[in-house]
Every structure is written in structure tokens, then in C-alpha cells.
Amino acid sequence: MTETTTLPNSFRTGPDERGHFGQFGGRYVAETLMPLILDLERHYRAAQADPAFKAEFDHLLKHYVGRPSPLWFAERLTEHLGGAKIYLKREDLNHTGAHKINNCIGQILLAKRMGKTKIIAETGAGQHGVATATVAALFGLPCTIFMGAVDVARQQPNVFRMKLLGAEVVAVESGAKTLKDAMNEALRHWVANVHDTFYIIGTVAGPHPYPELVRDFQSVIGDEAREQILEAEGRLPDMLIAPVGGGSNAIGLFHPFLDDADVEIVGVEAAGEGLEGKHAASLAGGKPGILHGNKTYLLQDEDGQITEAHSISAGLDYPGIGPEHSWLHDIGRVRYEPVTDAEALASFQKLTKLEGIIPALESAHAIAAAERIAPTLGKDKLIIVNCSGRGDKDIITVADALGVKL
Amino acid sequence: MSTRFAATFTKPHPALVAFITAGDGDTAANLDALVAGGADVIELGMPFTDPMADGPAIQQANLRSLAKGTSTADIFGQAAAFRQRHPDTPLVLMGYANPMTIRGGDWFAGECAKAGVDGVICVDVPAEEDPELGPALRAAGVDLIRLATPTTDTARLPAVLDGAGGFLYYVSVAGITGQQQAAQASIDKAVARLKAATDLPVAVGFGVRTPDQAAAIARVADGVVVGSAFIDIIAEHGDAAAPHVEAFTRSLADAIRGAKEIAA
Numbered sequence: 001m002t003e004t005t006t007l008p009n010s011f012r013t014g015p016d017e018r019g020h021f022g023q024f025g026g027r028y029v030a031e032t033l034m035p036l037i038l039d040l041e042r043h044y045r046a047a048q049a050d051p052a053f054k055a056e057f058d059h060l061l062k063h064y065v066g067r068p069s070p071l072w073f074a075e076r077l078t079e080h081l082g083g084a085k086i087y088l089k090r091e092d093l094n095h096t097g098a099h100k101i102n103n104c105i106g107q108i109l110l111a112k113r114m115g116k117t118k119i120i121a122e123t124g125a126g127q128h129g130v131a132t133a134t135v136a137a138l139f140g141l142p143c144t145i146f147m148g149a150v151d152v153a154r155q156q157p158n159v160f161r162m163k164l165l166g167a168e169v170v171a172v173e174s175g176a177k178t179l180k181d182a183m184n185e186a187l188r189h190w191v192a193n194v195h196d197t198f199y200i201i202g203t204v205a206g207p208h209p210y211p212e213l214v215r216d217f218q219s220v221i222g223d224e225a226r227e228q229i230l231e232a233e234g235r236l237p238d239m240l241i242a243p244v245g246g247g248s249n250a251i252g253l254f255h256p257f258l259d260d261a262d263v264e265i266v267g268v269e270a271a272g273e274g275l276e277g278k279h280a281a282s283l284a285g286g287k288p289g290i291l292h293g294n295k296t297y298l299l300q301d302e303d304g305q306i307t308e309a310h311s312i313s314a315g316l317d318y319p320g321i322g323p324e325h326s327w328l329h330d331i332g333r334v335r336y337e338p339v340t341d342a343e344a345l346a347s348f349q350k351l352t353k354l355e356g357i358i359p360a361l362e363s364a365h366a367i368a369a370a371e372r373i374a375p376t377l378g379k380d381k382l383i384i385v386n387c388s389g390r391g392d393k394d395i396i397t398v399a400d401a402l403g404v405k406l
Numbered sequence: 407m408s409t410r411f412a413a414t415f416t417k418p419h420p421a422l423v424a425f426i427t428a429g430d431g432d433t434a435a436n437l438d439a440l441v442a443g444g445a446d447v448i449e450l451g452m453p454f455t456d457p458m459a460d461g462p463a464i465q466q467a468n469l470r471s472l473a474k475g476t477s478t479a480d481i482f483g484q485a486a487a488f489r490q491r492h493p494d495t496p497l498v499l500m501g502y503a504n505p506m507t508i509r510g511g512d513w514f515a516g517e518c519a520k521a522g523v524d525g526v527i528c529v530d531v532p533a534e535e536d537p538e539l540g541p542a543l544r545a546a547g548v549d550l551i552r553l554a555t556p557t558t559d560t561a562r563l564p565a566v567l568d569g570a571g572g573f574l575y576y577v578s579v580a581g582i583t584g585q586q587q588a589a590q591a592s593i594d595k596a597v598a599r600l601k602a603a604t605d606l607p608v609a610v611g612f613g614v615r616t617p618d619q620a621a622a623i624a625r626v627a628d629g630v631v632v633g634s635a636f637i638d639i640i641a642e643h644g645d646a647a648a649p650h651v652e653a654f655t656r657s658l659a660d661a662i663r664g665a666k667e668i669a670a
């Protein structure tokens with residue numbers, strides 16, 4: 001008898017009814033939260049079947065967020081690299097400056113359907129916090145954002161933005177005081193306020209059904225990109241590249257293409273100071289474990305204690321990754337590559353000078369991977385890179401790293 | 407149910423279930439103090455970097471323990487040594503999924519059995535994820551102790567009870583450890599509902615800090631769980647906490663025993 005690992009007919013059918021992508025995902029939450037998670041799933045299924053929900057989501061994406069976001073042919077970058085044609089999916093042009101708002105619109109509509117009257121969220125870079133505070137303002141709901149105290153210090157403009165939008169920002173002092181600890185604190189608050197509070201998780205992580213519903217809301221990125229590249233080039237791209245923190249912008253771009261076997265897919269993890277030093281590359285440097293409601297690759301020691309991540313980009317500074325990415329990694333459908341702080345910094349400057357686009361440091365990781373790969377491909381090849389956000393929020397960090405005093 | 411649990415819950419008084427975090431302070435001395443003071447069941451917390459269901463007191467205890475380098479092997483060592491010194495007192499390991507499952511559920515269950523651990527409480531493995539630990543523990547003869555909460559409705563309760571052993575732990579507040587206790591009336595009602603649904607003993611915890619609170623719960627429940635109040639004593643007295651732990655344990659145990667006499 002031979003053992004063959006059978007690949008699924010489609011890569012787009014997950015998760016299963018228990019919220020698992022292969023061995024990953026699931027619902028590893030305290031009993032207090034379990035009934036609420038099940039309730040959320042019921043409401044999400046009802047929303048999926050309700051054309052009015054989709055109509056309202058689409059309306060807000062078009063008229064409030066400003067979708068569709070353009071697919072920009074980065075001609076000067078392409079010429080400079082001398083290889084494959086590079087297109088940028090311009091999520092940086094969305095209202096609030098990143099892809100995060102797509103998901104927030106979807107989730108606040110769900111909160112409304114469930115009759116929840118308070119909103120909470122965690123944030124790292126502050127992009128998801130700003131997007132959440134924005135939709136909370138739009139819908140007139142009180143909102144509390146949990147943010148690690150270290151991130152509060154390094155993302156001051158976003159903290160002030162959230163406050164202007166009417167959100168309360170709680171600086172989390174536990175642990176390493178970054179995104180992981182913000183998520184712990186948001187979960188603690190949620191457990192104590194399940195009756196009236198909706199938790200808008202900012203990426204494709206957390207207990208089922210979050211990884212699924214966040215992916216679905218973000219898939220507008222890939223659906224649009226598919227149409228746009230067909231219009232521009234008359235064919236599908238040869239490769240997709242996106243940065244991966246929790247993995248929401250990446251899965252949003254990737255998911256509509258997962259069953260197109262000829263489209264190569266590359267996710268970019270933050271390698272920080274390098275894989276030998278401090279980094280945030282959970283797939284390259286971690287192993288499967290359970291944290292924040294799901295099973296996935298995590299940075300951890302041999303006893304299962306979670307280790308601190310590091311990235312120059314606050315949005316990638318997380319010791320885990322969404323469970324669907326762990327699965328796509330294990331079955332080999334998506335290739336994940338590390339990019340260091342230094343490489344991302346260089347690409348941040350290069351894209352700014354060549355295209356007049358200041359990318360988020362997160363997005364600069366994907367640009368760096370494109371710089372590495374494009375020259376190895378022929379000029380007839382097409383690459384779509386997700387420019388997941390704009391870099392205005394990062395100029396202080398970048399000035400710091402370059403030794404410039406503002 | 408393990409014979410130690412069976413013997414404990416047929417005592418003439420409800421059980422005092424005492425929680426401390428392994429590796430925070432002088433664990434062996436504190437465990438001995440708990441038994442000497444009259445604790446009937448010991449919950450030994452396995453420290454975790456990300457204790458999502460715990461308030462500041464137990465969070466800090468976790469971090470203090472990890473900062474001293476407490477490993478999983480150390481904890482099983484402490485458990486095995488406890489079992490040598492105290493052959494009859496049930497010992498429960500309580501903690502989070504990742505440290506328990508990182509080497510596989512079978513490995514963890516086997517180590518528990520070897521060390522003489524009677525039961526396991528895993529905060530973030532609900533009934534829906536039972537395959538992670540449940541089958542391995544049951545095969546090893548270690549009770550999987552499940553949690554019921556104010557949000558566990560009647561429709562869901564059978565799923566929670568399926569595969570559960572030892573005792574049922576009623577978390578009386580929807581929230582994290584170390585906060586205010588729930589209203590006694592709501593506890594009375596919940597315990598009655600749970601006891602109608604299961605033959606397992608029902609212990610009540612979260613927010614219980616004083617002998618009076620413990621006594622009130624003891625009038626209706628089979629066990630009273632106290633955690634953060636012990637952690638506070640250990641935080642205050644460090645490695646010299648044992649006599650204080652013992653005195654506080656005795657005050658709780660006396661109140662619980664007195665409560666049953668009043669009720670009888």
C-alpha cells in the first residue's frame with residue numbers, strides 16, 4: 001500500500017464545519033466565549049445568505065472606502081529591475097490608508113445585525129485601530145482600542161487619529177507591550193463584556209469563524225485584481241506577492257487565485273534582524289501551536305511558551321500567522337519568503353523615489369521580495385504586488401532608522 | 407473519577423480547592439502549607455506567557471514564575487514530589503492549551519499519570535476541541551475537568567459534560583480571574599441547574615476571596631475554588647509565604663466546614 005498525500009480538488013473550500021484548515025484553525029477559546037463564537041457563526045451564515053447584507057457592504061466599499069482600488073503598472077520600478085512587469089494593487093488609496101477598512105466595514109455590519117452596541121479591537125501599527133475607530137464613528141458606536149504601550153509610543157499619529165475619531169485607546173502594559181499583548185487584553189475585556197460587545201479582530205486569526213469571515217471581507221482585493229489584470233493584460237498574472245502579518249491583506253489577494261494552478265503565490269514574512277536574530281517569521285522560524293483561539297505556526301520555545309516577535313513594521317510584529325496560511329504553507333500552495341528590516345527599509349525608499357508612492361513598511365516587505373524575484377523572471381511575466389497600505393504612518397520610524405532627526 | 411477525587415467528595419464537608427501558580431514563590435512549601443491548612447484539592451497552575459483568561463494578579467504570578475525559568479519538566483517534578491509527600495490529596499494541573507499540547511496530548515497525559523496528577527483543567531480547550539487533550543487524558547486515567555460559565559446555556563451543557571471527569575468547575579463570573587464575585591443568588595441558581603444535569607461534584611470559583619464568601623458558596627456547592635487571594639499572599643511574602651498561606655487556608659477551611667454544619 002502506498003501513502004499518497006492527496007491534495008484537495010479546490011484550495012478554496014476551507015475551513016471545514018469545525019473551523020479547521022487541515023490541522024490548523026479551530027476554536028480554542030474559554031468556555032465563556034464559546035456560545036458567543038457559535039452565535040457569531042450563525043449570524044455570519046445568515047448574513048452570507050442575505051443579499052441585503054452584501055448590497056450594503058458593496059455600497060460602503062464603493063462610496064465610503066473608495067473601491068475599487070486601482071491596479072497600477074509600476075513602469076519605472078519594472079524598468080529599474082529589468083524583469084517581470086510589476087503591478088501594484090493600491091490598497092494604500094483606500095479611506096484610512098490600508099486594506100484594514102474592508103474587513104472593518106464587514107464586521108461592523110455584522111455587529112449591527114447581532115444587536116451589539118459596543119466595539120472593541122486590538123491594534124499593532126494602529127492601522128486596524130484607526131479603521132475600527134472610523135467605522136465605529138460612522139455607525140455611532142462607542143469603541144475601545146487595545147494597543148501595546150510600546151506601539152502606542154512608536155505610532156503616536158495613529159493614536160491621536162483614533163482619539164479624534166472618538167475611540168478610547170487603552171495602552172496595554174502586560175508582556176512585551178505589543179500586538180500579541182493587545183490581543184490578550186482585548187480577549188480579557190471581551191470575556192467580561194460578551195453580552196453587548198463585538199470584537200472586530202483585525203486579521204485572519206482568532207477563533208473560527210474569524211479567519212474565514214475576515215478572509216471573505218478582504219477577498220474583494222483579489223476579486224478586483226483579477227478583473228483588473230484581465231482588462232489590462234488579457235490574462236492572469238504569473239505571480240502574486242503580499243506581506244503577511246496575521247495575513248489578511250495577503251489572503252484577500254490570494255484567495256480568489258488559489259485554484260489557478262499557473263499563478264505562483266508568494267507570502268512575505270518579516271525577518272526582522274534576520275532569521276538568526278530577532279524576527280517575526282512564524283512559518284520560517286516557528287512551529288504549530290495554540291494561541292489566541294486558533295492552532296497555527298507560532299514563535300515559541302520547546303515548552304510552548306510564546307517568544308517575542310520583532311519587526312521594524314509594527315503591523316508584522318506578531319509571533320503568529322493566520323491558520324489558513326499555515327495550511328497553505330504545509331500543503332505547498334503558497335511559498336513564504338522572509339524579508340529583513342534592512343531590505344524593507346531600502347525598498348520603502350526605492351518605491352517612493354521611483355513611483356512617487358510611499359508604501360507602508362508592511363507593504364515595503366512585499367516590494368523587497370518583488371525586487372528579489374522580478375529580475376529572475378522574463379519581461380513577459382506579470383507580478384501583482386499588494387501595496388497594502390500607505391507609509392505616512394511610518395515616516396518617523398523610517399527617519400529614526402536612517403538616523404534623520406525630524 | 408479518580409479514587410482520590412471520589413474520597414474527597416464523599417467527605418462530610420464541601421471541598422476547599424486551592425490554586426497557586428507553579429514556580430511562583432516556594433512552591434513545595436506553599437503546597438505543604440495548603441494541605442496542612444486544610445485544602446482538599448490542589449490546583450497547580452502551569453505558567454504561560456499569554457494567560458488570556460487571567461486578571462493582573464495571576465498574570466504577574468505567571469510572569470514571575472517564567473522569569474525564574476520554570477519549565478514544564480520542573481512542574482511535573484513538583485507534582486511528582488507532592489504526590490510522594492501527600493498520597494491522598496487530589497492534584498489538578500490547570501493552564502493553557504499550548505504548553506499542554508506542544509509535545510502532543512499523549513505525552514502530556516502520560517506525564518500526568520506518571521507524576522500522580524488526578525485531573526487537568528485546560529482553559530482554552532472547550533468541548534469543541536476535545537480531541538486535542540480529552541482522548542489522551544481519558545486513556546491515561548486522568549480526569550479532564552471541564553468549565554461551565556454563566557454563558558453556558560442548557561442546550562450546550564450536555565456537550566460540556568460529555569467526557570468530563572473529576573468535578574465540574576463553575577466559573578461564576580463571565581470574566582477573568584481576580585475580579586469581583588458574582589451575586590450569591592445567581593450562584594445558587596446556577597449550581598442547582600448544573601447539579602440537575604450531572605452527577606459530578608460542582609465546584610464554584612472566580613472572585614472568591616474571603617471565608618464568608620467561601621462559606622456562602624459551600625452551603626450550595628460541593629467545592630469552593632480560591633486562587634487570586636493565595637497569589638496575592640505569595641506576591642506579598644515571596645519565598646516566606648508558607649505560614650501566611652497556611653493560616654489563610656485554615657480560615658477558609660474552617661468557614662467551609664462550619665457552613666455545612668449550619669446547613670445540616
Ligand SMILES: Cc1ncc(COP(=O)(O)O)c(C=O)c1O
Nearest residue numbers: 127245246247248249315362389
Ligand atoms: C498596511 C498594512 N499591511 C499589512 C499589515 C499586516 O496585517 P495583515 O497580514 O493582516 O494584512 C498591516 C497591519 O497593521 C498593515 O497596516
